Amino acid sequence: DAGVIQSPRHEVTEMGQEVTLRCKPISGHDYLFWYRQTMMRGLELLIYFNNNVPIDDSGMPEDRFSAKMPNASFSTLKIQPSEPRDSAVYFCASSLPGGGTTDTQYFGPGTRLTVL
Amino acid sequence: DQQVKQNSPSLSVQEGRISILNCDYTNSMFDYFLWYKKYPAEGPTFLISISSIKDKNEDGRFTVFLNKSAKHLSLHIVPSQPGDSAVYFCAASGYNQGGKLIFGQGTELSVKP
Numbered sequence: 312d313a314g315v316i317q318s319p320r321h322e323v324t325e326m327g328q329e330v331t332l333r334c335k336p337i338s339g340h341d342y343l344f345w346y347r348q349t350m351m352r353g354l355e356l357l358i359y360f361n362n363n364v365p366i367d368d369s370g371m372p373e374d375r376f377s378a379k380m381p382n383a384s385f386s387t388l389k390i391q392p393s394e395p396r397d398s399a400v401y402f403c404a405s406s407l408p409g410g411g412t413t414d415t416q417y418f419g420p421g422t423r424l425t426v427l
Numbered sequence: 428d429q430q431v432k433q434n435s436p437s438l439s440v441q442e443g444r445i446s447i448l449n450c451d452y453t454n455s456m457f458d459y460f461l462w463y464k465k466y467p468a469e470g471p472t473f474l475i476s477i478s479s480i481k482d483k484n485e486d487g488r489f490t491v492f493l494n495k496s497a498k499h500l501s502l503h504i505v506p507s508q509p510g511d512s513a514v515y516f517c518a519a520s521g522y523n524q525g526g527k528l529i530f531g532q533g534t535e536l537s538v539k540p
Contacts, residue, residue, distance in 0.1 A: 315470070332457070346530075350532075351532070352429075352532065353470070353516065353530050353531050353532035353533050354434075354516060354518075354530035354533075355530070356527050356530075357531075358529065359527070362531075368528060392428065402470050402471070408447075415461075415473040416473070416528065417470075417473075417477075418463075418470030418472065419470050420469055420470050420472045421468075421469075421470055
């Protein structure tokens with residue numbers, strides 16, 4: 312398996328622009344997680360899905376952030392409008408069926424976002 | 428408020444010696460703890476975990492110790508190898524977290540040859 316795939320790997324944009332990050336989980340995994348990594352706060356869980364349904368979005372920083380999972384093999388995280396403080400590395404992760412959220416999560420390589 | 432804290436941003440160890448990475452938590456409802464390892468430009472990968480019913484779990488060169496009374500866990504790597512140089516994240520989960528993993532800030536380990 313190719314593992315969790317994220318695109319783009321790097322994104323540089325200007326403040327106020329819309330940014331869309333994409334994720335393809337490992338086939339057969341039914342949990343999908345979006346994280347943000349910063350120096351100050353480490354890895355923060357933003358939102359997670361089970362069987363394409365959002366379960367907990369309490370980590371989403373504000374209304375500028377939204378996430379969707381239209382099918383089992385694709386998810387997006389959108390920031391609109393983007394701000395410089397959104398600059399971070401964003402990770403997508405997935406886990407096995409029935410494992411629940413405490414089981415091993417498999418991470419993608421991340422998208423490094425820079426908002427100027 | 429950081430519920431999981433890794434107070435040492437970095438650690439440098441000589442090859443062959445022991446590396447000890449520490450993690451503290453504040454929520455007594457946490458019942459499952461994990462360590463992840465992250466190389467530059469890659470996502471974190473699962474390393475080892477421990478349930479709150481245990482105080483030690485060992486996997487090869489890696490051992491995790493849990494001290495529930497002190498709300499402290501540590502990861503021991505013996506012997507340390509240059510390939511162990513990476514950022515290590517401690518994570519915790521529990522019933523009152525809705526199953527989420529709460530990560531610490533990470534500790535960057537450097538193993539010198």
